[in-house]
Amino acid sequence: MRAQGEVLEGGRVVDEGAVIARVRAGEAEAYAELVRAFTGLALRAAAALGAGSDAEDVVQQAFFKAYCSLGRFREGSAFKPWLLSIVANETRNTVRSAVRQRSLVGREAALAEAEPLIPESADPAVAALEVERRAALLAALERLSEEHRLVVTYRYLLEMDEAETAEALGWPRGTVKSRLNRALRKLERLLPRVPDGPDGSDGSGGGDGHG
Numbered sequence: 364m365r366a367q368g369e370v371l372e373g374g375r376v377v378d379e380g381a382v383i384a385r386v387r388a389g390e391a392e393a394y395a396e397l398v399r400a401f402t403g404l405a406l407r408a409a410a411a412l413g414a415g416s417d418a419e420d421v422v423q424q425a426f427f428k429a430y431c432s433l434g435r436f437r438e439g440s441a442f443k444p445w446l447l448s449i450v451a452n453e454t455r456n457t458v459r460s461a462v463r464q465r466s467l468v469g470r471e472a473a474l475a476e477a478e479p480l481i482p483e484s485a486d487p488a489v490a491a492l493e494v495e496r497r498a499a500l501l502a503a504l505e506r507l508s509e510e511h512r513l514v515v516t517y518r519y520l521l522e523m524d525e526a527e528t529a530e531a532l533g534w535p536r537g538t539v540k541s542r543l544n545r546a547l548r549k550l551e552r553l554l555p556r557v558p559d560g561p562d563g564s565d566g567s568g569g570g571d572g573h574g
Contacts, residue, residue, distance in 0.1 A: 379441075412450075414454045421454050448533065514542050
C-alpha cells in the first residue's frame with residue numbers, strides 16, 4: 364500500500380509531503396518533482412473541464428500559482444486535490460474570458476491528446492467503439508450543470524476518491540455523494556446505449572436482472 368501523501372511517478376514513489384517541505388525550506392528545484400508527477404493529471408483535468416487548446420497554459424499557470432501559495436498549503440493535506448482545485452479555477456477563468464465557450468469538438472480533441480493513445484495493436488473495431496463511447500460521454504457531460512460535470516469529471520475521468528473530490532471542490536462529502544448520484548442519473552438518461560462488442564451485442568448476456 365502507498366502511504367498517505369505519496370503519489371506514483373513513472374513507477375516510483377514520490378513523498379509529496381517531503382518534497383513540499385524541501386521547497387518551503389528553500390530548495391525551489393524540488394518543485395519539479397511535483398510538476399512531473401502531476402502534469403498528466405492536471406492536463407486531463409483542464410481538458411475535461413473545457414480549457415481546450417489552452418490546457419497547457421492553464422496547467423502552467425496553475426502550477427505557478429500553487430508554487431506561490433505553498434506557504435499557505437496545510438501541512439498533512441494531499442497535494443492532488445489542492446492542485447486540481449486551482450486547475451479548475453484557472454480553467455473556469457479561461458473559459459469565461461473567452462468570447463464563447465469551447466466547442467465540444469475542441470474539448471474532445473484536447474482530452475484525447477492529454478490521455479494515453481489507444482495502442483496500435485488494438486482491434487480496430489474495439490478502438491472505434493472506445494472513440495464512440497468517449498464522444499457520447501463528452502456530449503452528455505456538456506448537457507450537465509457545471510457542478511454535476513465537475514463531480515463526475517473528478518470522480519471518474521480523473522479517478523479521484525470521494526475525500527479527494529470533496530477537498531478539490533470545497534464541498535462536504537455528503538454534497539459530493541448526493542450531487543454525484545443526481546449527475547449519474549442524468550447521465551444514464553442522456554447516454555445512448557452503445558454495444559459492448561463489435562458484433563453489435565450489448566454485453567448483457569441474455570439478461571442480468573437489471574430493469
